[in-house]
Amino acid sequence: MNDGWNIVVCVKQVPDADDVTIDPDTGTLNRSDAPAVLNKPDHNAVESALALRDAVGGTVTAVTMGPPPASAVLQAAVAAGADGGVLLTDRAFGGSDTWPTSLALARAAEELDADVVICGEESTDSSTGQVPPGIAAHNGWAQLTYTESLDPRPDEGVLVGTRDVEGGYERVATALPVVVAMVFGANDPRPAGLHRKIFAETEFEPVQWTAADLGIEDRVGLVNSPTKVGGMDTASPVERERTRVDSVEALYDHLAEVL
Amino acid sequence: MSAASGPGIDVADYRDVWVFVEQHEGEAAPVSWELLAKGRELADETGESLVALVVGDGVAHLAEEAVARGADRALLADDPVFEPYRADPYGEQFRALVEARKPSIVLIGGTHTGRDFAGRVAVPAHAGLTADCTELAVDEEGLLLASRPTFGGSAMATIKCPAHRPQMATVRAGVFDAGEPAEPTENAADAVESVEVVVAEEDTLSTVLERVVGGVVDITDADVIVAGGAGCEGDVTPLVELAEALGGEVAATRAAVEEGWVEPARQVGQTGKTVRPQLYIAAGISGAVQHLEGMNGSDVVVAVNTDPNAPIFEHADYGIVGDLHEVLPALTAMVREKQEVAA
Amino acid sequence: MSREATTAGGLQRPTLRTETPSYDDAFDAVVVGAGLAGTAAALTMARDGLDVLMLERGPAPGTKNVFGGVLYTPTIRELVDIDGAPLERYVAEKRFSILSSDGDETAISMRPGAWRDEPHNDSYTVLRRRFDEWFAKQAVEAGVTLVTETTVTGLLRDGGAVVGVTTDRPDGEIHAPVVVLAEGANSLVSEGAELKERPERDAVAVSVKEVFKLDRDTIDDRFRLDGDAGAAYQYFGEGAVGEAVGGGFVYTNKRSVSVGVVYRVEDAAAGQTPEATLDAFESHPAVAPLVRGGRRIEYSAHVVPEGGARAMPDLVHDGAVVVGDAAGLVLNSGVHLEGTNMAVESGYHAGKAIAAALADGRSDAEALAAYARDLDQSFVVENLRHYDWFQRTIAADRQFLFEDLPRALASAETEYFKMDRASKDEHTGAARDHLVAAAGGWFGAAKRAWRFRRMLS
């Protein structure tokens, strides 16, 4: 009795990594103008979610936790083909590190009765890769991180993933529900169709859930985040000579000193 | 859910520095010994014990090696359920140990395996977990200061975890020095404690159907690296030949790896390896932050690029504007010539 | 499959919609390109109650734009409140300068006090990347639907009439009664659909531009500016664009300086590469100190229409209109380089005409003709006509204007101000002789003066 899987895809809004530049003169980070975009690795998550739906049927619901403008990444997911979206937004979430973030996403996945939760490998702004295992841990679900491809077996209620491991790969069969983190670059995300994109940007509206809706208002936010940023040292770029040489001979002479 | 820690816990109940000894089929991942060496320093500073955590099937020898390499004690969870690695049994076992024994600091390798399971452990423990650290220290109160680069090493964020325990960190391979290998001493076994295995096969959520590994290079040990990027345009022979002449390894950017010109194990950067060779030659590489993060620790950096404005020149000691397909072969010829003269 | 939002179980469930609605004929008009012309048209139509879809190939409006540039704001000001716009500096000084390839410079500079006062002669330097995005946002706030990262690849036809566009996206066709072609100078869609011929070589110029980052104080000091004041320098002569017909420019932004050259495609085809031309211009002794120490943050190349009124294509078609650069609406007279004001003006008139035609339930060329008529009576076509002779004239006088004159001026200046023991009278006479000789004797000079009087009229 398979009438499709409930697939949840977690997408995050981040400052555009391509536009975050370092000022070589001061060595400081210049992210002020960087537009907010969908975390690049999450494009691969969305693509796998859609491909999985193509294979087993069911629905894809995009979920993001962030301030209201973050619904733009839900739009992007719906434009690509996701069926709907949920925005987890609440002042109470402010300052959350990976522990409460994965709790919120885990609760949302539970509410959505998820069979499979698909995430990106890591977010380009915090790059921990910890949220997906965190979601799995909060719910006591199976997990597949660094996944290169998925092979669903709907009749057995099993999802087989091929994981990238040091020096090779492994194929792991997991029970549902399962949390998957796709390897960055695992697939070629499909472009959004024109009419779908117009739909996503004009008519689609995500539902919004608060921390209280999820019953976790006392367990999220800064106070429930174990890690604290103790300090940010900017501008410690490695000192380099920055000498230009104009011939291979001159280059060789410099290398000879090193070798 | 576990109430082992969190706000209101007494952090004084938590002691000792733990290092997770990652292994596959009885062979330790190099990062494990790097962390053990670093863990020794931290434990000496806080005046606590260094404890190695060895999980696997038939891995008592690794527990003994850990002791020989400086651990005060080793905890050994030895059971077939732990081979091959799976997140859920490892996570469950680890959680039980943390709850029962309350370590203060836990270090785990930042490999795919380490990162897969660290996140799983940190949640029930309500531990603070800092991913991908490149510097570890303790402050005067014995608090772990875990530093990690953000945005390509232009900034270092130092993360603390004042009210929660344990303080966990994953650390990239190649960041710390492993020290010398050591043969287990005769009484090493005395410092190994076998712990109760709390997971049963029937409770696991996953099955490894197949695992194919082996024969992979390790570029993190190389003294000389010749790295290429999109500028190679499909032809990496100049890299290979120069690396050969210099006795070094070839590495690449993500762009070159994605094109399939160079194998993934040779990727340097945020989602690749961290390397610290004496000489890093970056050819046809623009110098994206995610790449720089993996090679900023190199002693001397040389850039070869056709674009005089490529950012990589800002991060190089010596730069030459030119086509790598001309510059590298010329350099190779020169190196070979001098070697012949010397020989 | 469509499951409606419910609140069963306490929480509002997300609405799940797998099937995608069709937007064929859901919009009254599709605008191709979110530049100045397209946005002005879209905004005007939205204000008149139309549903407008604006398609832009870049990730955001302005990202694909190349621009000198001074934005002329008389029409924009009527459409939006530009106080909130990301303007860089107002133009407080215009400077025209002739460079020889021997390093000579002769310049005339003007800083009318009136330009310091609002509205600053409606001339501002802007960074198009920021300005276009802001301008498009005003349109979106007025109700326009903007879809980015979508390239229009062609037009849909029903008989001869344009009935929609095709795009590079899957499921990428969309029907609409009117299509506004606002795709800029490189108008592949209009040309591909034969709404417009490929412009003749002599009706297009190439331009390359670089932006150098400098700190604000350095710019203020170098160009003698304060507050929001800015400078627009234009250059002519062999020292600016070598053998080609055209000119160079230097404009100040807040924290950067734009430097570029614009010259005939013909000259580029004849072997004068844009890179080398810009390089030579930037290393001219009169220009190099202005950008010294600046870090290059942008390099771009583009085409500029300069065919004037005679090169304008048909502006209206059944179901389509052509606006802005796509319609060749740029005045490039040497003294004037204006396209922004014309782009906005044309977009505005097109928008008005479309709204009126659709109100009558029509979208044929005849019903849209009001656009062409209104534009014809506006400053846009007036000015283009007025300067039409210019391109031809300067091309004919290239040798004199770009080579002989700059040298003669320099020699005359050198002579006129010469410090030696001869009398001022002698120097003046010799200086005059230099100029007269270059101009082809007294008779030639008079003829030329007559011919070029219109340049400043």
Ligand SMILES: Cc1cc2nc3c(=O)[nH]c(=O)nc-3n(C[C@H](O)[C@H](O)[C@H](O)COP(=O)(O)OP(=O)(O)OC[C@H]3O[C@@H](n4cnc5c(N)ncnc54)[C@H](O)[C@@H]3O)c2cc1C
């Ligand atoms: C989440 C995330 C993680 C990432 N992780 C990594 C990572 O781990 N490692 C990594 O490297 N990247 C990573 N990237 C990608 C990174 O952002 C860059 O896209 C990538 O490093 C660019 O590689 P490149 O320098 O080879 O290519 P390009 O940026 O395309 O540069 C090619 C350079 O070659 C020069 N060139 C061209 N032809 C020649 C020639 N004939 N001779 C000499 N020079 C020539 C060009 O001038 C140019 O500077 C990551 C990106 C994201 C978003």
Ligand SMILES: Cc1cc2nc3c(=O)[nH]c(=O)nc-3n(C[C@H](O)[C@H](O)[C@H](O)COP(=O)(O)OP(=O)(O)OC[C@H]3O[C@@H](n4cnc5c(N)ncnc54)[C@H](O)[C@@H]3O)c2cc1C
């Ligand atoms: C170097 C240079 C200097 C200049 N200096 C000045 C100056 O100082 N003052 C002045 O007034 N004018 C100047 N101009 C002229 C001025 O820039 C133009 O006249 C003006 O930008 C025209 O506006 P537009 O909206 O018609 O076209 P554009 O601004 O070119 O906009 C066209 C838009 O359409 C998009 N597009 C194109 N094709 C497609 C497609 N197929 N599908 C979807 N989107 C598409 C483009 O991405 C772009 O956003 C200068 C031009 C150049 C090149």
Ligand SMILES: Nc1ncnc2c1ncn2[C@@H]1O[C@H](COP(=O)(O)O)[C@@H](O)[C@H]1O
């Ligand atoms: N705030 C968030 N909202 C939705 N998904 C998230 C959020 N943060 C992280 N994720 C998901 O978790 C993945 C890994 O992120 P991280 O652990 O932050 O590196 C991302 O690629 C997302 O799929």
